[in-house]
Amino acid sequence: MSTWNDPPGGFHPISAPDFMPRKQLAALQLQRLQSVVARAYDRVPLMRSRLDERGLTPADVTSLDDIARLPFTVKTDLRDTYPFGLFASPMEEIVRLHASSGTTGKPIVVAYTQSDLDVWSEVIVRAFVACGMHRGDVIQNAYGYGLFTGGLGAHYGGEALGATVIPISGGNTERQLMVMADFGVTAICCTPSYFLHLLESAKETKTDFSKLRVGVFGAEPWSDSMRERIQDESGIRAHDIYGLSEIIGPGVAIECTEQRGLHVFEDHFYPEIIDPDSGEVLPENSEGELVLTTLSKQAMPLIRYRTRDITALVSEQCACGRTLRRIRRIGRRSDDMFIIRGVNVFPSQIETALLRVEGTLPHYQIILTRDRGLDQIEVKVEVTAEVFSDEIRKLESLQHQLESSIENILGLRVKVTLVQPRSIPRSEGKAKRVTDLRNL
């Protein structure tokens, strides 16, 4: 993708679709919806059988409202077809694979053609522009590089914007601060909790980050009060970016400088809000589960993908002039998944890890805390008669085995605490496995 000259006022021509009249946008969406449904039907056996079961063909999509007749796609569909079962392009056309954590130790794999990568870069450019970034910005990209989509997504988007990208990846706070000061960093991408950690360390070490102007924070839930704290303490403007690997990665929606909800890049990702129990589409401004359809994805088109994120769609015109509808900041989910340090975690993954060590599932509780801006997981595990030993070293070894078993599955360090039997509260009905004390 070529870089663009910045016209006066900071408008970037690549952002033109953000301001498209709604009618014109709807026509574009319908055209893209029809072609993506046809692509999925022709090339993905699961999609074809789902439509066939309902007696539908791509030709039945004649208006945008018809999307409600199409079947949902869910996360387990990606797992069940692991690794490549939902791909709609031959490997010769797939230029990138990413993967995110799965529920049984197997990751979920997502694929991109060159055209998909171009769309991804485009939406990141549009997101960065909406945050007031431009050519000449020096971006410290502290999202993790690797299978996780955060690092490379922000990286290529930043380059496509024409900014200077520092691919520092996550971790090593000391080096992050040195780079921030010495390279004159003006924008940073990372998780909000990691930025708070950087901020505290910067104050302790009296690091100069006076040039830093914008933060693009995502990959984990955060709140308006956390934003206020970041903005007050750092003097930068903090933006929420939303995305998920299944759809494309970061860059599905972005907060503009008005900071009142996240604009969805609707020309590429069609949003609906449904009742998570009935599956019925809900009217605007109602809270429900966000469902997304990839309108332009080639390698892995997803029709009506259930994100499990709870939000509401707002169509009221934004003061920034963008015609794209907004979603409210995502605060909770309709399942028991939680996000920690950018990693999606299901309690069932922790169960798998505990089972591998102990053979039977002990009572356990997951406690999430935030210590100086860094998210921590503690897993309390009740000691059972089967594993109890009267020797300290055997219990300590059990504790370490549990920790490394969980780390092997999640890729995250966790703290395991052995607790007395019956000390974890039993709940009526569905066990509440996760206690989130992070004050998001």
Add this chain to the structure above:
Amino acid sequence: MKLKQLSLFLENRSGQLREPCEALAKAGIDLLTMSLADTSQFGILRFIVADPDRAKQVLEDGGMIVRITEVVPVQVQNQPGGLARVLAVIDEAGLGVEYMYDFGSACGDGTAAIVFRFEDPDTAIAALQKAGVRILSGEELLS
């Protein structure tokens, strides 16, 4: 010769020791000796009572997890070098001590009793007896 010791898992926070002790008190069970091993997170209470099986039942009824382990009470001269002599025998036999604690030194005859948890109690008993170290019986200690 070998004695049944009870072990109990405790979290390392205040008040945790009270519950098992109260449960035993209620059942009229006397603690003859005890030792507490602890880490920053948890501890193991090890103790000896006259009727270990009943004590185990009482604690398990209270929802606690109890393990019975065999330990060896050894007579030690209650004077400098008394314990060192016993440890030398064990070391020279190539045996390991998991842990040990005092059973009380109030025996009037100038000896003390030390409770040992050996990796291999039977070999340890044989080696100690061969070296002339006396292994105490349950009756001697519990009377």
